[in-house]
Amino acid sequence: MASFVSSAILLLFMFSPIVMPLPLSTNSRWIVDEGGRRVKLACVNWSAHSELMVAEGLSKQPMDTIAKRIASMGFNCVRYTWPVYLITNDSLASLTVRQSFQRLGFVESIAGIQANNPSIIDVPLIKAYQAVVSSLGENNLMVILDNHISKPGWCCNNLDDNGFFGDKYFNPDQWITGLTRMATLFNGVTNVVGMSLRNELRGPKQNVNDWYKYMQKGAEAVHSANPDVLVILSGFDFDRDLSFIKTQFVKLTFSGKLVFEAHWYGFSDGPRTWVTGNPNEVCGRVATYMLKTSGYLVDQGYPLFISEFGIDQTGANVNGNRYLNCFFGVAAELDLDWALWTLTGSYYVRAGVVGLNEYYGVLDYNWCAPRNSSFIQRISGLQAPFRGPGLSEAKPHKVIFHPLTGLCITRKPFAHRLRLGPCSESYAWSYSPHKTLLATRTHLCLQADESGTSAKLGIFCTSSNSKWEMISDSKMHLSAKLRDGKSVCLDVASDNTIITSSCKCINKDNTCDPSSQWFKLVDSTRSSTSV
Numbered sequence: 001m002a003s004f005v006s007s008a009i010l011l012l013f014m015f016s017p018i019v020m021p022l023p024l025s026t027n028s029r030w031i032v033d034e035g036g037r038r039v040k041l042a043c044v045n046w047s048a049h050s051e052l053m054v055a056e057g058l059s060k061q062p063m064d065t066i067a068k069r070i071a072s073m074g075f076n077c078v079r080y081t082w083p084v085y086l087i088t089n090d091s092l093a094s095l096t097v098r099q100s101f102q103r104l105g106f107v108e109s110i111a112g113i114q115a116n117n118p119s120i121i122d123v124p125l126i127k128a129y130q131a132v133v134s135s136l137g138e139n140n141l142m143v144i145l146d147n148h149i150s151k152p153g154w155c156c157n158n159l160d161d162n163g164f165f166g167d168k169y170f171n172p173d174q175w176i177t178g179l180t181r182m183a184t185l186f187n188g189v190t191n192v193v194g195m196s197l198r199n200e201l202r203g204p205k206q207n208v209n210d211w212y213k214y215m216q217k218g219a220e221a222v223h224s225a226n227p228d229v230l231v232i233l234s235g236f237d238f239d240r241d242l243s244f245i246k247t248q249f250v251k252l253t254f255s256g257k258l259v260f261e262a263h264w265y266g267f268s269d270g271p272r273t274w275v276t277g278n279p280n281e282v283c284g285r286v287a288t289y290m291l292k293t294s295g296y297l298v299d300q301g302y303p304l305f306i307s308e309f310g311i312d313q314t315g316a317n318v319n320g321n322r323y324l325n326c327f328f329g330v331a332a333e334l335d336l337d338w339a340l341w342t343l344t345g346s347y348y349v350r351a352g353v354v355g356l357n358e359y360y361g362v363l364d365y366n367w368c369a370p371r372n373s374s375f376i377q378r379i380s381g382l383q384a385p386f387r388g389p390g391l392s393e394a395k396p397h398k399v400i401f402h403p404l405t406g407l408c409i410t411r412k413p414f415a416h417r418l419r420l421g422p423c424s425e426s427y428a429w430s431y432s433p434h435k436t437l438l439a440t441r442t443h444l445c446l447q448a449d450e451s452g453t454s455a456k457l458g459i460f461c462t463s464s465n466s467k468w469e470m471i472s473d474s475k476m477h478l479s480a481k482l483r484d485g486k487s488v489c490l491d492v493a494s495d496n497t498i499i500t501s502s503c504k505c506i507n508k509d510n511t512c513d514p515s516s517q518w519f520k521l522v523d524s525t526r527s528s529t530s531v
């Protein structure tokens with residue numbers, strides 16, 4: 001009986017929603033809740049900015065089912081896109097969902113929405129948009145309203161006339177009106193925690209003066225209509241460049257609400273950069289670029305939200321796969337907030353293609369199940385915060401994070417071998433000035449034995465085989481020297497045990513993939529079950 005009661009309590013604890021004390025604000029580089037405790041945004045993008053202006057997927061599944069799937073995949077938030085016209089263009093805004101589909105001739109989708117989400121089929125578009133926000137709220141998911149574009153349609157290219165203030169479809173006054181109306185509409189809706197003012201600025205008109213002029217104006221407009229939301233600002237060149245903030249601060253009349261956002265995809269590093277280059281060299285180079293253009297902001301005391309990143313989840317795109325290993329390293333090391341592109345399993349229509357299958361989507365074509373469950377496993381390694389205000393009592397330590405799997409080095413209680421496991425069960429390490437990796441609260445350190453054999457915890461911590469250098473341009477290989485002077489790198493065997501093996505493609509070679517040997521020492525204060 002007692003054990004029944006306690007397991008019932010445990011179950012209740014596990015499945016009762018964790019209600020965050022909202023609204024959110026910022027404390028230096030961290031986003032925090034009302035109690036000052038860090039909230040890490042682990043979001044997924046859900047788009048509603050196509051010509052139809054309806055959240056994708058509602059013809060496939062009920063919105064509540066979709067919201068529950070988002071939560072069950074471990075995300076705590078949605079970056080939910082909207083076009084300015086949704087709320088400023090009377091002839092479009094007055095359409096119902098049915099009319100919006102009829103206007104463009106998507107009759108099958110109407111039947112699907114009628115079947116799966118009958119309550120929204122005959123309501124105005126904005127009501128349907130609000131219904132999705134409520135449904136996400138009922139499932140304890142935070143929402144960031146993202147102004148993705150002005151004129152509804154697939155986004156983005158340099159010449160789509162939606163790229164920068166003053167472009168044909170990007171009238172700054174209309175944009176401010178749109179932001180004000182959205183901020184007002186969602187004032188008091190507690191799960192709406194932020195507004196991303198404009199997605200991916202781009203095109204020939206980009207300039208710093210207009211950026212400050214309009215972004216500051218937009219931020220003030222949002223804040224005065226809804227002081228509870230975080231105000232999120234994006235940079236130039238498809239949100240790849242915020243380097244200009246270094247020399248000129250954003251001046252606002254309010255504080256504690258400003259967040260920056262940046263995007264990083266493998267294809268934005270160049271369509272074939274990762275396949276034609278050596279992964280260590282490319283990672284070293286693009287990570288440096290990212291730190292210079294946006295990553296530096298966290299050191300300056302601003303939260304940075306990587307609001308788009310992602311890969312083709314079939315694993316077929318080598319360029320994307322290699323990039324993602326590098327991305328995971330940086331995202332873990334800086335413990336960034338993020339939003340994955342994308343939730344969408346398939347679109348009603350994207351750039352003219354009806355029912356387009358979205359290989360970057362976490363849901364499958366029919367929005368029924370994860371497209372790739374191993375990807376969901378992997379991304380879970382970035383969902384929980386490693387550190388930040390108010391999180392736990394554990395002393396600062398390092399975890400050894402493995403980007404390829406999203407796992408950390410740990411050891412099962414009483415087991416002999418080190419292995420990869422969930423970061424919540426990570427060993428706590430310290431990395432000494434002598435480059436030893438000590439398992440904290442023990443006198444044991446990580447040691448290389450022979451190449452191809454398990455790495456061990458040992459007690460003789462001064463020899464070269466327990467001195468771990470971070471080598472290569474990526475700085476992600478942990479390398480030690482054996483007694484015979486040969487260098488080996490930390491690696492992972494197919495059963496997830498930690499071994500050493502000869503260091504892979506440290507430079508030049510572009511045919512080989514070193515990612516099984518990539519590790520990041522990540523600062524953590526998360527209490528762990530294994531120490």
Ligand SMILES: *[C@@H]1O[C@H](CO)[C@@H](O)[C@H](O)[C@H]1NC(C)=O
Binds near residue numbers: 085089090091092
């Ligand atoms: C409203 O949208 C329609 C359809 O896209 C467009 O033709 C019209 O120019 C828009 N009006 C304004 C004021 O933006």
Ligand SMILES: *[C@@H]1O[C@H](CO)[C@@H](O)[C@H](O)[C@H]1NC(C)=O
Binds near residue numbers: 371
């Ligand atoms: C899931 O992703 C992995 C890693 O990229 C890949 O090997 C696998 O084939 C993918 N599975 C599916 C079902 O696409």
Ligand SMILES: CC(=O)N[C@H]1CO[C@H](CO)[C@@H](O)[C@@H]1O
Binds near residue numbers: 238308341360
């Ligand atoms: C993978 C993908 O299609 N990403 C797109 C997501 O949306 C942005 C606009 O915000 C596009 O530029 C990306 O190409």
